[in-house]
Amino acid sequence: MKYAYYPGCAAKGATPELHQSTMKVVDRLGIEVVELEAFNCCGAGVISEADPDLAYLLNARTLATAEVLQLDIMTVCGTCQGVLGGANKALQKDEDLRKRINLELKKTTGLSYNGGVKVKHLQWILVKDLGLEALKKHVSHPLTDISIAPFYGCYILRPDSATGFDDWENPVSLEKIIKALGAFPVEYDSRTKCCGFPVFLEKEEIATEMVEKRISDAKDQGGDAMVTPCPLCHMGLDFNQERAEEKHQAKMGASHKLEMPILHLPQLVGLAMGFSSEELGMKRHLVNPAPLIQKIDVM
Amino acid sequence: MRVEITIQRYNVETDVKPRFVDYCLEAGRETTVLLALLKIKSEMDGSLSFRASCRAAICGSCNMQINGVQKLACNTSVFDELDRHGKIVIGPMANMPVIKDMVVDMAPFWDKIRQVKPYVVSHNEHSPVPTAALKTIQDDLHNADACIMCGACLSACNSFEVSPEFVGPAALAKAYRFQVDPRDEIGTNRLAQLQEDGGIWDCVRCVYCVQVCPKEVAPMEQIVRLRRMSIQSGMDTTIGARHITQFVKVVGEEGRLNESRLPLLMLLKHLGKLIQTLPLAIKMLFRGKAVMPFGTPPQGHEVVRAIFKGRKK
Numbered sequence: 351m352k353y354a355y356y357p358g359c360a361a362k363g364a365t366p367e368l369h370q371s372t373m374k375v376v377d378r379l380g381i382e383v384v385e386l387e388a389f390n391c392c393g394a395g396v397i398s399e400a401d402p403d404l405a406y407l408l409n410a411r412t413l414a415t416a417e418v419l420q421l422d423i424m425t426v427c428g429t430c431q432g433v434l435g436g437a438n439k440a441l442q443k444d445e446d447l448r449k450r451i452n453l454e455l456k457k458t459t460g461l462s463y464n465g466g467v468k469v470k471h472l473q474w475i476l477v478k479d480l481g482l483e484a485l486k487k488h489v490s491h492p493l494t495d496i497s498i499a500p501f502y503g504c505y506i507l508r509p510d511s512a513t514g515f516d517d518w519e520n521p522v523s524l525e526k527i528i529k530a531l532g533a534f535p536v537e538y539d540s541r542t543k544c545c546g547f548p549v550f551l552e553k554e555e556i557a558t559e560m561v562e563k564r565i566s567d568a569k570d571q572g573g574d575a576m577v578t579p580c581p582l583c584h585m586g587l588d589f590n591q592e593r594a595e596e597k598h599q600a601k602m603g604a605s606h607k608l609e610m611p612i613l614h615l616p617q618l619v620g621l622a623m624g625f626s627s628e629e630l631g632m633k634r635h636l637v638n639p640a641p642l643i644q645k646i647d648v649m
Numbered sequence: 650m651r652v653e654i655t656i657q658r659y660n661v662e663t664d665v666k667p668r669f670v671d672y673c674l675e676a677g678r679e680t681t682v683l684l685a686l687l688k689i690k691s692e693m694d695g696s697l698s699f700r701a702s703c704r705a706a707i708c709g710s711c712n713m714q715i716n717g718v719q720k721l722a723c724n725t726s727v728f729d730e731l732d733r734h735g736k737i738v739i740g741p742m743a744n745m746p747v748i749k750d751m752v753v754d755m756a757p758f759w760d761k762i763r764q765v766k767p768y769v770v771s772h773n774e775h776s777p778v779p780t781a782a783l784k785t786i787q788d789d790l791h792n793a794d795a796c797i798m799c800g801a802c803l804s805a806c807n808s809f810e811v812s813p814e815f816v817g818p819a820a821l822a823k824a825y826r827f828q829v830d831p832r833d834e835i836g837t838n839r840l841a842q843l844q845e846d847g848g849i850w851d852c853v854r855c856v857y858c859v860q861v862c863p864k865e866v867a868p869m870e871q872i873v874r875l876r877r878m879s880i881q882s883g884m885d886t887t888i889g890a891r892h893i894t895q896f897v898k899v900v901g902e903e904g905r906l907n908e909s910r911l912p913l914l915m916l917l918k919h920l921g922k923l924i925q926t927l928p929l930a931i932k933m934l935f936r937g938k939a940v941m942p943f944g945t946p947p948q949g950h951e952v953v954r955a956i957f958k959g960r961k962k
Binding site for chain 2 (some may be wrong): 359360362363364365366387388389390391393394395396397398399400401403404407408411454455457458459504505508509510517518519520539543544546548549551552553555556557559560563589633634635636
């Protein structure tokens with residue numbers, strides 16, 4: 351198993367612990383990765399709002415680079431997966447689009463993309479390429495009696511024309527991974543909804559209300575922590591949790607805290623493999639994961 | 650085959666809270682959820698309430714939540730739902746007040762539609778645009794005129810769920826449809842109104858509306874087009890618009906998103922807001938989460954700059 355590893359801006363920026371924990375986990379699992387060190391942003395669905403072809407050009411460059419290496423791409427970000435994966439599907443399917451983009455890409459970079467690359471999120475690789483049985487063999491510290499609320503977010507599921515791994519109406523891959531790690535997957539309605547991060551600055555009220563709803567839902571159903579395949583969801587739910595907690599306490603009373611650790615997917619996998627929270631970069635979270643770590647250690 | 654269908658029952662006039670009732674009935678490959686509901690109503694419980702008319706996915710009356718997803722009951726197969734979810738649980742559309750069972754008060758939906766002036770605004774008695782020319786706008790409409798007003802998108806909208814003032818996906822798809830109509834003489838007035846709170850910048854791009862629309866109107870994509878038109882028309886000072894323009898600027902210069910520089914640029918003309926976000930920025934800095942807003946751009950930025958330069962040409 352070998353992939354061209356596309357870290358995405360967040361794992362190389364505001365959530366370096368995602369990159370750190372990914373490296374630990376893939377190394378232990380024997381997944382070989384070649385990091386695309388000179389990678390560019392996928393556009394996050396924002397660049398295409400200004401200029402759709404510009405977003406295609408950026409993603410075609412990434413795809414063409416992996417094609418030269420003859421490797422499929424591994425992403426660790428739900429948003430990158432949706433945007434880069436979606437661009438890939440469009441470029442593979444629409445020959446006119448591919449020709450138009452290649453013409454411009456070749457002029458400026460010398461590269462062109464022939465449609466020969468697959469884009470897979472680490473979550474999908476764990477479930478399908480590696481397989482849950484193989485994953486279980488590496489679980490040395492099963493997360494028994496820990497309840498984990500899976501939080502998919504938007505772009506790893508929708509639009510399903512761009513993703514197509516899980517059924518967007520009823521996704522199961524995170525639950526399967528959580529079970530393979532020995533933990534209990536929490537059932538709650540919020541798991542496929544928006545974390546509010548896309549309007550974090552411009553519409554603070556909307557973003558905060560969403561965080562309050564998602565986390566209180568996970569908490570009401572008994573979640574000890576939430577896990578997400580998307581660092582933007584992590585940022586939305588972790589960075590904005592203090593404000594969401596104020597909102598929650600105003601509604602429910604001062605004794606009602608949220609205190610919900612938000613884990614990146616490879617951090618959860620790493621904990622079940624016996625890596626310490628320091629090795630997985632969890633001290634970088636704004637919401638203190640110590641109570642969760644203590645509960646895991648006691649088990 | 651004998652199937653079990655669970656239905657949320659509620660009457661706003663007599664019930665304190667909703668209850669779930671199971672119904673068992675014979676169903677075949679051809680049975681739609683609507684046929685099942687009609688059978689339950691005629692053979693088991695005449696008090697069951699739902700809206701339905703055309704039975705052919707045209708009138709938009711029978712939208713409801715089927716296994717938690719907004720769907721037209723008339724074109725949803727009972728067997729497909731069982732295959733997909735292993736159960737059938739039916740309830741009313743979300744985000745709108747329930748009157749009885751699956752019947753909701755759609756006033757919020759219609760209020761939103763009216764807000765965007767969903768019609769051609771023209772002072773001419775006859776269209777100044779030749780009929781032949783009108784045919785060419787079909788491509789520009791991007792299917793935005795295919796809406797059957799079923800309410801699925803507003804019911805699934807993550808933003809409307811927490812912010813009832815958001816005008817919502819259906820109304821914005823309508824707004825787009827008339828904004829690109831060459832007969833419309835409203836100019837940028839409709840667009841200007843949509844810059845306010847509750848307008849196009851309240852969309853969180855959760856993609857639910859695209860996914861649940863039974864007619865492939867893709868409302869979010871029309872919202873994105875309205876946003877693009879706004880920026881192109883010079884309406885680019887809202888934080889939402891600056892999110893796009895400054896994102897493009899940062900990636901164009903550095904090849905990647907710099908998560909410290911973007912907020913600074915976005916909020917440059919919104920100083921109060923910038924000051925409000927400082928405590929969070931300081932916390933992030935202490936946790937090693939804040940990247941330097943200025944400095945040497947990462948590897949690969951020259952190639953990205955070349956792509957952007959080529960695009961400008």
